[in-house]
Amino acid sequence: MARTIAEIKESITTDFMRNEDVAALYGFAPGDAFTTHFSRVSIENLFFYIVACATWVLEQLFDRHRTDIENRIDTIMPHRPKWYRDKTLAFMQNRLLLPDTDRYDTAGMDENEIEAARVVKFAAAMENTDSSLLTIKVAGEKEGVRQPLDADTEKQLAAYIAETKDAGVRINLVNRSADIFHCKVDIYYDPILLSEEVENRCREAIRNYVENLPFNGEYTHMALVDELQKVEGTRIVELISASAEGSDDSVPIVIDTRFTPSAGYFTAGEIILNMQSYK
Structure with missing residues (x-):
């Protein structure tokens, strides 16, 4: 990242003031502050400012060059x-991409x-080897609740992905x-508490x-039991069974230890x- 002109000039003047030969020539102690011996309108100060400006421009050019190279690498990899x-x-509903780009x-x-x-x-991408x-x-959100995108938005999203993806990549868009x-x-x-109260908290x-x-996180039996054991009044938790029912599943899938929806x-x-x- 390019330095500011002030930072560059400070670096130059610090090295200048530390030079013993320069100190002997000007008659100051090595390491003195530059502003103690040179005014704002001195030849030395103006010269160092010009050098700092030129260096700043050069560093800006290097930064832009690096950014350009990184962008070019991103486009070919x-x-x-x-x-x-x-x-x-980054998909935007009812918006067109800039011509020949993947940006809005x-x-x-x-x-x-x-x-x-x-x-x-919400979005997650994973490759099936x-x-x-x-x-x-993918999923949208309404009033803090995750939900699928509507059919028209899904079509727009599919077209957007087809436009922005790498050539040859096969995409399976899941919006369920x-x-x-x-x-x-x-x-x-614990029988000292009402059964209904403990049950409601567990539920x-x-x-x-x-x-x-x-999103696309992994469910585990262990984590569920851990959450239930935190509930006030629970003494022992025994998970008997768990299952998941996807929109494309004809019957629920029995979960064995862990499961990703x-x-x-x-x-x-x-x-x-x-x-x-508990007695």
């Missing part, structure tokens, strides 16, 4: 899945307008309703956990809690 995720999040013209738009146009609020297929999962999470749990609770803990996982996110479904007093 295949991109990683993270690039596709970020590019998908946002001139005249304020931050609120830009944010409103970026309707893809067996089929050489890049899967991109949330996978439905079901579970059955035995809860042994809310399950819902909060599965519905607030990171096919849509990228969950919504809580049938939660059966068997409340038993």
